[in-house]
Amino acid sequence: MSAPRRGSLLVDLLGLAAMAAALADYLRPSLLLIPTVAAGGDTPCHYPTAAFFHQHLLPDLRLHGWYPGAYLGHPLLLYYFPLPFLLMSALAPLTGMPAAFKVGTAAGVYVLPLAAYGGLRLLGFRFPAPLLGAAASVVFLFVEENPIWGGTIASTLTGEFSYTYGIGLGVLFLGSVYRTYARGGSPAGPAALLALTALAHGYAVLWAGLSATFFLYSARRPERTLRFLLTVAGLAFAFVGFWILPLLADWGWTTPYDDAWITVLARNLAPELLWPLFLAAFLAFGATVAGARRTGGPDQRLLFLLHAAVVGTALAAAGPALGIIDVRFVPFAQLALCLAGGAAAGLVLERLAMPGPAALGLVLAALLWGDAHSRVLRHWIDWNYTGLEAKELWPEFRELASRLRGSPSDPRVAVEYSQEHERAGSIRMYETLPFFSGRSTLEGVYNQASVQTHAVYYLASELGATSPNPFRSREYSRFDTESALRHLRLFNVSEVVALSPRLVESLSARTDVVPAGRIEPYAVFRLRDPGPGYVEPHTFAPVRTPPSGWRDKAYRWFTRKPLGAAHLVFTDDPRFEVREIDEWLAPPAVPLPVGVQARAEVERESITIRTDRVGHPLLVKVSFHPRWRAEGADGPYLTTPALMTVVPRRPEVRLTYTATWADRAGLLATASGLLFAGWSRLRRRPAGTSAPSPAALAACPPAEPRRRRWGALVPVCLLGSLLGARFVDAALRRPPDPAPLYERASRAYADERFGDAAEYARHAMTRAHDARLRAELFCLRGESLLRSGQPAAAAEAFEGVLREDPTGPYVPQSLFGSAEAYARMGEGEPAARARARLAAEYPDTPWAARALAAEPVPGR
Numbered sequence: 001m002s003a004p005r006r007g008s009l010l011v012d013l014l015g016l017a018a019m020a021a022a023l024a025d026y027l028r029p030s031l032l033l034i035p036t037v038a039a040g041g042d043t044p045c046h047y048p049t050a051a052f053f054h055q056h057l058l059p060d061l062r063l064h065g066w067y068p069g070a071y072l073g074h075p076l077l078l079y080y081f082p083l084p085f086l087l088m089s090a091l092a093p094l095t096g097m098p099a100a101f102k103v104g105t106a107a108g109v110y111v112l113p114l115a116a117y118g119g120l121r122l123l124g125f126r127f128p129a130p131l132l133g134a135a136a137s138v139v140f141l142f143v144e145e146n147p148i149w150g151g152t153i154a155s156t157l158t159g160e161f162s163y164t165y166g167i168g169l170g171v172l173f174l175g176s177v178y179r180t181y182a183r184g185g186s187p188a189g190p191a192a193l194l195a196l197t198a199l200a201h202g203y204a205v206l207w208a209g210l211s212a213t214f215f216l217y218s219a220r221r222p223e224r225t226l227r228f229l230l231t232v233a234g235l236a237f238a239f240v241g242f243w244i245l246p247l248l249a250d251w252g253w254t255t256p257y258d259d260a261w262i263t264v265l266a267r268n269l270a271p272e273l274l275w276p277l278f279l280a281a282f283l284a285f286g287a288t289v290a291g292a293r294r295t296g297g298p299d300q301r302l303l304f305l306l307h308a309a310v311v312g313t314a315l316a317a318a319g320p321a322l323g324i325i326d327v328r329f330v331p332f333a334q335l336a337l338c339l340a341g342g343a344a345a346g347l348v349l350e351r352l353a354m355p356g357p358a359a360l361g362l363v364l365a366a367l368l369w370g371d372a373h374s375r376v377l378r379h380w381i382d383w384n385y386t387g388l389e390a391k392e393l394w395p396e397f398r399e400l401a402s403r404l405r406g407s408p409s410d411p412r413v414a415v416e417y418s419q420e421h422e423r424a425g426s427i428r429m430y431e432t433l434p435f436f437s438g439r440s441t442l443e444g445v446y447n448q449a450s451v452q453t454h455a456v457y458y459l460a461s462e463l464g465a466t467s468p469n470p471f472r473s474r475e476y477s478r479f480d481t482e483s484a485l486r487h488l489r490l491f492n493v494s495e496v497v498a499l500s501p502r503l504v505e506s507l508s509a510r511t512d513v514v515p516a517g518r519i520e521p522y523a524v525f526r527l528r529d530p531g532p533g534y535v536e537p538h539t540f541a542p543v544r545t546p547p548s549g550w551r552d553k554a555y556r557w558f559t560r561k562p563l564g565a566a567h568l569v570f571t572d573d574p575r576f577e578v579r580e581i582d583e584w585l586a587p588p589a590v591p592l593p594v595g596v597q598a599r600a601e602v603e604r605e606s607i608t609i610r611t612d613r614v615g616h617p618l619l620v621k622v623s624f625h626p627r628w629r630a631e632g633a634d635g636p637y638l639t640t641p642a643l644m645t646v647v648p649r650r651p652e653v654r655l656t657y658t659a660t661w662a663d664r665a666g667l668l669a670t671a672s673g674l675l676f677a678g679w680s681r682l683r684r685r686p687a688g689t690s691a692p693s694p695a696a697l698a699a700c701p702p703a704e705p706r707r708r709r710w711g712a713l714v715p716v717c718l719l720g721s722l723l724g725a726r727f728v729d730a731a732l733r734r735p736p737d738p739a740p741l742y743e744r745a746s747r748a749y750a751d752e753r754f755g756d757a758a759e760y761a762r763h764a765m766t767r768a769h770d771a772r773l774r775a776e777l778f779c780l781r782g783e784s785l786l787r788s789g790q791p792a793a794a795a796e797a798f799e800g801v802l803r804e805d806p807t808g809p810y811v812p813q814s815l816f817g818s819a820e821a822y823a824r825m826g827e828g829e830p831a832a833r834a835r836a837r838l839a840a841e842y843p844d845t846p847w848a849a850r851a852l853a854a855e856p857v858p859g860r
Contacts, residue, residue, distance in 0.1 A: 032102045222709060241668070256324070403517055452623045568640045742768075
């Protein structure tokens with residue numbers, strides 16, 4: 001090795017060591033190795049996954065399985081990314097699981113600068129560009145503005161640690177695929193990196209894979225380039241077939257994020273910390289395009305990074321249409337620009353007589369720049385990695401978990417959402433109860449992994465003084481313990497943990513709930529009659545309805561007040577004789593024979609049911625998934641809200657969560673991919689193995705005879721489709737017209753079918769966005785509920801007018817209706833207040849005259 005190369009290598013090592021030291025100054029190894037469970041954001045909620053994976057799945061050589069602890073059960077790690085949990089399990093025998101988990105959550109931060117350095121070297125950048133690109137990635141890590149977007153230290157601390165692995169491996173893949181394409185090497189290497197990226201994070205593999213379409217822009221033989229890209233993608237898919245085929249086969253049984261999350265603010269999209277790097281990147285892009293004639297063409301490496309930034313932007317635009325979170329793609333675009341800015345600085349320093357000292361100076365400047373802009377990271381890291389055991393409320397939470405201790409066969413526990421949970425280590429601390437107590441709860445961290453998610457969050461809105469409600473496309477309830485308790489019994493919940501004074505007071509005043517203990521700030525209440533358990537004989541015949549549109553129909557059924565007596569079964573099986581008449585109304589209630597006995601033994605991945613009446617349908621209060629198989633029964637059938645129904649053919653029925661064809665096909669795909677890669681490598685072995693020169697890499701692809709070039713159409717059409725998807729999705733997703741349902745409500749009211757009128761009006765409101773129309777519908781619903789004998793629900797409807805349109809023309813009617821509803825409930829004080837306001841503010845309206853005529857005269 002020549003002296004200049006030794007000097008460059010030494011500078012690289014010193015610069016990378018400085019970055020590692022700077023990161024270690026924040027993410028201190030001494031802190032990570034303390035045997036405590038990491039706190040903060042979603043992070044502790046992933047700890048039960050790590051423990052469950054290490055204890056139950058990995059010993060059986062499985063990457064995913066059924067987890068009963070959240071959302072009434074859901075597949076664990078079927079829809080999430082196993083790579084970090086594999087690393088944690090590998091470390092656990094050496095450090096113990098708590099420390100292994102903390103190291104596993106933090107390691108991706110250390111990986112990113114190394115991946116950036118390696119990726120830029122593979123792209124063909126010479127010293128000191130790879131080193132400065134790595135420094136740029138460290139600056140990116142210090143961004144604090146977007147902690148839930150991914151890729152940064154702040155995002156890692158919120159629980160997005162899988163993303164940090166994914167973005168680093170994605171950058172390494174970009175370098176590997178560029179180098180392989182330029183030198184005509186085997187696609188197995190980049191395919192393996194793309195496969196690892198997929199195991200780390202799905203968003204990262206989409207970004208990295210689509211970024212590789214860059215080579216088609218100037219491909220002289222586009223069919224060969226396309227074949228190369230498809231081979232890389234196909235091999236990567238095969239390598240992870242054991243995981244990705246089951247995921248794709250069952251993807252339809254997830255809850256999509258179809259809401260737009262992006263907040264278009266300059267400080268979010270272009271944080272001040274990244275301005276110098278963005279400026280350097282755009283100057284470099286302009287310079288390389290402007291000097292293309294003089295230099296023989298633009299620098300393909302810089303254009304590759306620009307293309308990667310555009311791909312990230314396009315994927316963010318398409319996020320809602322794809323059912324995934326749009327903001328999670330923005331960091332890919334930001335990092336690509338940062339790497340381009342760092343590489344551009346390296347290209348400038350490369351021309352200096354002594355680039356090494358200048359490069360080290362820029363590395364130190366980058367580290368100081370990032371540190372100077374950090375406001376919360378040190379405190380946040382200390383908060384997270386000192387662990388749950390160091391938090392103020394940990395002793396009380398530990399005692400709560402001890403008092404609730406049980407197993408998945410015990411009834412579930414519901415916990416109120418509250419800011420108080422933060423004092424125990426995370427605002428979502430209650431999601432760790434299945435680990436610390438053994439009992440199942442309702443909410444969980446993987447809210448896309450279950451079909452029950454919308455129902456669970458609706459129940460949270462009924463039960464809590466405040467609730468998270470993360471899916472903006474759904475309407476939720478106001479505080480309503482009466483309705484919440486009906487839903488709790490449906491979900492086989494026997495205990496409620498309340499924190500807010502409002503919920504504590506409401507539950508204390510009820511006779512069907514009894515106090516079961518107080519551990520400040522937690523108050524535990526037990527339902528006197530939580531129901532028959534995890535299996536309950538249907539009281540009314542299940543009502544058959546087509547499976548199409550089942551999510552919306554199930555949500556309408558679940559949010560109906562009062563809850564419908566008969567369940568919908570989403571099937572075309574004619575053995576369910578009772579059919580749905582009108583999807584907007586409660587299903588017809590046809591009584592079934594009473595006195596049926598059924599009991600269940602619930603284990604982690606199986607349910608054994610014994611019944612005394614064969615043929616009588618049974619409701620199983622566990623989330624539906626097509627991997628459940630029934631022995632001794634027909635079914636399971638998807639049932640509202642997303643539970644299961646079985647029809648026993650024998651007195652004993654066994655439900656088992658099983659492997660499917662996708663698992664077997666995935667293993668076969670992986671084996672085939674490995675065999676193909678080995679065979680391909682043997683065929684290529686005689687080829688030269690010397691590394692190409694940077695000039696050859698920059699000239700990607702190699703010169704070939706001029707042919708018709710159509711390759712650019714592929715990335716252009718792809719990017720255009722992604723960018724346009726947002727507008728197409730918005731156009732196709734226009735709010736449906738509320739007029740037909742409004743007309744049905746009016747006709748039902750005129751026909752004195754007041755219960756039906758109230759339901760039609762409720763569904764029309766979900767479609768109406770005009771404040772005046774919503775106010776009119778609120779009044780129509782309120783009047784209908786009054787006449788159907790539901791004054792409490794009517795009062796809530798009339799209050800909706802005062803809440804949403806407090807100065808509109810329907811306020812007098814709503815005040816009159818509120819007064820009448822409260823009077824029928826025997827609540828004289830709010831009725832008098834409504835009448836007084838009506839008389840004072842709207843004295844000349846017919847509603848004021850009606851209120852005066854209806855008001856009782858004192859002494860009469």
